Amino acid sequence: MVAAASAGGTRIKTTRVVIAGVGGQGTLLATRLIAETAIKQGFNVRIGETYGMAQRGGPVMGHVQIGEAYSPQIRPGEANALLGFEIVEATRRAVTYLKQGGLVIVNSKKILPVEVISGMRKYPEEGELLKLLKQVSGKIAVLDATSLAEKAGDPIATNIVMLGALVVSCVLPFEKEDILATMKGLIPPRFMDLNIKAFQLGAKAFKESK
């Protein structure tokens, strides 16, 4: 019961972020990097993860809360930010969980589900999705994170591109240097250069977004 009870005695503002994507996109590592960094800074952290039965391809969602929180789930309408690794998944979760006027950072990458591949459903138009997002969000940053990760050296680093964007958005209660230090502890040294590059490309893309 350390988590919520020992929040330093003072009531601190709780930061809540929903991370949405598809199984296999590395959302779990992004979530872990945020949480490990927050713990090192002395914060209490609660993370709830929802993933279904499939190893890959199913919707996955992480709820990260830093500060005073008991439940591993964020209440509808209370997330400060939504980090979406796939645009349909981002829309699905933002509509429910994002605080009115909250921040959305979304990867424009489409991952087609079997309904679309086998011709049962159409993939919604990006414009339609953004229209929905605008009804709940005050700022939407659309990044081509997968291409940026490829530019950094490997599309697998998409999660780090997204993380770079989130960190420079100043939603989280810690600095860029803090999370880079955590990455050094969790990511094997031979992949560090690639990941730092991915992180910086994400940060830059966020700053350049309107």
Add this chain to the structure above:
Amino acid sequence: MSNPIILNEPGKIVLFMGNEAIVRGALEAGIRIAASYPGTPASEIGNTFAEVAKEMGIHFEWSTNEKVAFEVVYGASMCNQRGMVSMKHVGLNVALDIMEMAALRGVKGGLVFVSADDPSQHSSGQEQDQRWLGKQNCVPVLEPSDPQDAKDFTVYAYELSEKYRLPVMLRTVTRVSHMRSNVKLGEFQKLGREAKFDFDQFSYVVAGFDKLFYGREKEANEKISRIREEFESSPLNRLVMSGKEKVGVIAVGQTYNYVMDALMKLDARERVAIIKLGTSNPVPEKLVSKLLRGVEKVLITEEPDPFVELHVKAIAKDANSKVELYGRLNGKLPGEGELTPLMVDGVVAEMLGEKLPTNPRAGLEVEAKDMLFSRMLTVCAGCPHRSSIYALKRAVKAMKGDIHKVIINGDIGCYGLAWAPPMSYEDTYFCMGASIGVSQGMSRVGVDAIAWIGDGTFFHAAIPALMNAVQTKTNIKVVVADNGVTAMTGFQPNPQSGKTAMGDPTNSVSIEGIAKAVGVEYVEVVDAYDLKAAEVAFKRMLQAPGVAMVVSRRLCATEAVRLIRPKRPIPYGVDVGMCVGCKLCLSTFGCPALNFDEEKKKASIDPTICMGCGVCAQVCGSSCISRRD
């Protein structure tokens, strides 16, 4: 960085998932042995043990099934060693026979077993509440609310187990198993106990048969009464009450989090008395009575059944028959499934005479639901099961004219997704190994059936059923979808893997060897990626007179790609000049790497998703798919 699970730094605060915290607790309690069978949401317990067992000098195994796992750990317990068994909730059904005996005969070395329940069935066929099995068998049940509890309760569970010589159930729900949070590390106990069988407690010869065999229920009931007394003042249960409150809550396990958040939101900490209940069996009656007598209304929150609530209702009869009980029994909370923060907010507000605003997004959520697909489950790109089921469907259609002339009884694993479009070829699945049994009943009454079962499930529970088919001459057909690993739960090894959970090489058990040994008359092994060969093999199986089996074999594509990392498989591509835009590959095979450009009317393959299996090239009627060497 070494795994923080084994950090010898008491007092340090680290991030643990609930499942990891359980492992840490067991290691702090000085266990010597752990055994498990993989299953969501329990799998990370075993995965973590597998990672650290060698370094910690303990034995860990992925046992063939949960019953075996329990028996292995019970054997060590009779020799005064502490051990842990872990499984998903339905695994406890498999282990129930031995769990019941261990409760009656008692344990020597502390034995803690984890039942990772799955309310709202995030990854299970049902949401059975296993606390009833604890009650039925006089086993104490502890319910942590978060990772810190999970660690602390586990350490305590070993003391409790040895003090009362009972196995102890640590019961989690998915939200605790998969929650990550701060955990303060404790010390590793150095037990250094000699492994010695306790003849006086367990040997018929030494202790005497009658003494061991009869009258043990009475002893078990007495133990539970004494434990109830211990739980009345246990730190696992906390009553916070000033005496001025009119409303009370009994928050069981994980639901404590929802209650605390609700009280924060409603600014009602001062107005609500609360018991954080960590021991759901036996329920501490005096503690509960104290709350019942002090307030007018009491809410009981738990998941998924009204297990504690029923007990509270019985206690209320004597303690305060006027108290109004809220929960799943009076319909204020649903009768099944997980609770949600909103549900708890709502009922607490109602009890306090307040009203919460309704969801302003309701309309928008409906709009989104209409626009967005649900992202149906399917097997991965390159999955050999997709090829096997594709070939099987073709074989049945060719032989019988109509695919529904044969019932496909599937089983538990990734291949259970064969029902999903566009394959849409699997009629049933139930529980581990059931495919082979139910197929026999259908066949016996004249309905053709094929059992469609994976390798892990075959070893877990199918072999007795297969022998039954041979002995009764029930001529079912069996397809073993053999991808070499227990893939769905995270690639754990199984008896044919040739390696142990701790990574040591070992003997491999052969599926076809077992089939032949038990008398299956027709056994054939085929490469799942060779569609033509597989289809022919399935046709031969359908024509074979007796019990017949095809092992459709190919290593899980995801595992295969893991093994060649950092290299990537060579992807396939579409020759756009030759593609006729028929969409056959998409509409009948539907690999997630395939795509279609509606403007150009051409198929394409995403090289970042393609696993290079080349099966789509065999599906294509116009030979337009080839490897991009």
